Amino acid sequence: MSNDTTPHRHGPGCSHDHGHDARDTGVAGIALPDDAASPILVEVTRGNMVESIHRGRAAVVHASGTVEAGWGDRSSLIYPRSANKSLQALPLVETGAADAFQLSDAELALACASHSGEPMHTERVAAWLNRIGLSEADLECGSHTPYNVAAWEAMLKRGETSTQLHNNCSGKHSGMLTTALHRGEPTKGYVGYQHPVQQRIMGTIEQVTGQDLSNAPWGVDGCSIPTIGIPLEALAFGMARMADPVDLPDRRAEAAKRLTAAWGRHPEMVGGTGTFDTTFMEMVKGHILVKAGAEGVCCVVVPEAGIGIAVKIDDGASRAAGPAAAAILRKLGLLSDAEWEALLPLVQPGIPNRKGFDCGVLRAAF
């Protein structure tokens, strides 16, 4: 796949004007021509017919760099979105910021999280910010209502409104603020592409994935930080090195181990009650780590095998990414029969009607 983007390091800011730019001008970026469609990874049935399908790409890479398996164009660029939060959290640990501010495992897990805005998440983030002398007002992620519907309903009944603490990325942002504070960098504007926090993260991802991202296309994520276009297989390689960081510099390898340990020990922090990621990791007792990203991304880290996986559903459907990743794990023999059986309601969910009866099923199609 050719990446015919023009250099754009100072490119798309996120302003009202930008929306107009995107509407009026051509977008270079990736091409997914009609005659090179990705394979069907997931199908959704209803009655006795397939109703919808999800095409996508996936790469399975070993920490040695060997590509173990692939679906579709593995070299195509994708935005990792929230699925690479563990890579984005590496500087928090390796700069010494995490130690300086005595971050707990739960807080490190929150730094890698897309949490559901439940009290167990928001109270912990608030306490963390308070401990480092900052507050919710220092976050620059914006707010949205909690993903957890019960949490939101309870708030509404109490007459509360959502704050930036409820943003699923508030833990990641607290980690970025912690790093900035520790390094004596301005906390204001830490979400900007040129801010040292973001440049440090980009450099770290470049080293871990073996990519030069200086001219990579990028966009602004939902939480206002940059998300950088990266080849799917490079993202999988980055996850493989999180799984087995033996070839990373010592300080970075230590940071990777500490983050994956926290991620596996606190699945409830990384997602939330009933989410795919949390439920999956709880059911496999944390020996496999998963992380969703917006627009149909899923990253997987398998420490015991030194394997990393990256999945991108072409159409951006979050419902398909996790189940596709799970089916790949099963195909690779990384999930036991007992685990697969127990995971079925999660990875091969029924499609219920409004009375709660299943009318079909969502399942892998490869």
Next chain:
Amino acid sequence: MSNDTTPHRHGPGCSHDHGHDARDTGVAGIALPDDAASPILVEVTRGNMVESIHRGRAAVVHASGTVEAGWGDRSSLIYPRSANKSLQALPLVETGAADAFQLSDAELALACASHSGEPMHTERVAAWLNRIGLSEADLECGSHTPYNVAAWEAMLKRGETSTQLHNNCSGKHSGMLTTALHRGEPTKGYVGYQHPVQQRIMGTIEQVTGQDLSNAPWGVDGCSIPTIGIPLEALAFGMARMADPVDLPDRRAEAAKRLTAAWGRHPEMVGGTGTFDTTFMEMVKGHILVKAGAEGVCCVVVPEAGIGIAVKIDDGASRAAGPAAAAILRKLGLLSDAEWEALLPLVQPGIPNRKGFDCGVLRAAF
């Protein structure tokens, strides 16, 4: 496309068992092989890269039966879901039930609607049921929280829970109950495949679309009634005959005209505040009628041109179906420059971050 389904008229009911059947046995139904991918109808950008794409199929058919335009495999089977509610409402009018119970235009629009569960919808449905001597308890659609978030929040603050009236299909179901009552058929069980109400609807759709659906694959819709697999272009032809019913039997043609008139006069009943369908029809002053269906379906009726359009987004994304249909209307010259310009925020929406700034755009890609 070969339709190699086995006859299944008495097939998939909607029970707990069924979910297991769907999981354990093969599903015949449509095939969308990797090497015959549908074209990309919609793309979603972020910064300077295309992040996600939506492939799909579309058919534009004239009331004469002429196919005016097409994208992808027009003969493939799709479930129309809620996009064919106007066809499902024909018997309500042509049996005389609508007149016998003095249904208003707003009520006829609700019979064709996927409403947002706002008070303007639920109060009207409740009054309608009361007038025919029935109540919310006679509905068999199940309940879900209102699509309209403000309506839901207001309910939560008042300590209310959602009822079957809030189901987006409660108007359609009230129409079915009205027909059953008028014809002296049992109201209990009216959602069943074999119930006269559903068989009458199937026969009507067969006549209007020119299809034999007796052996068509089918499934149970979210609101528990059958949804029947039908070739995409046949669904578009059905919509074309709603647009210009000149070749339909007199009574049916009259019913079609009355329903499309009600649909165009009450866009706020067919969807709800801020929905794509309602906003679109209000902006074009009802001279074009649109109706969304679950899993990425959109039907369009253009009375002035005798044109019907059916769109199915392969992956089921609702965000893509309306914009794809709008772009087709524009390509056909059925939307003026002024209309297109005014519709842009709806049909080519920005992709905002959590602070409300656009980071990309969703737009047609053909």
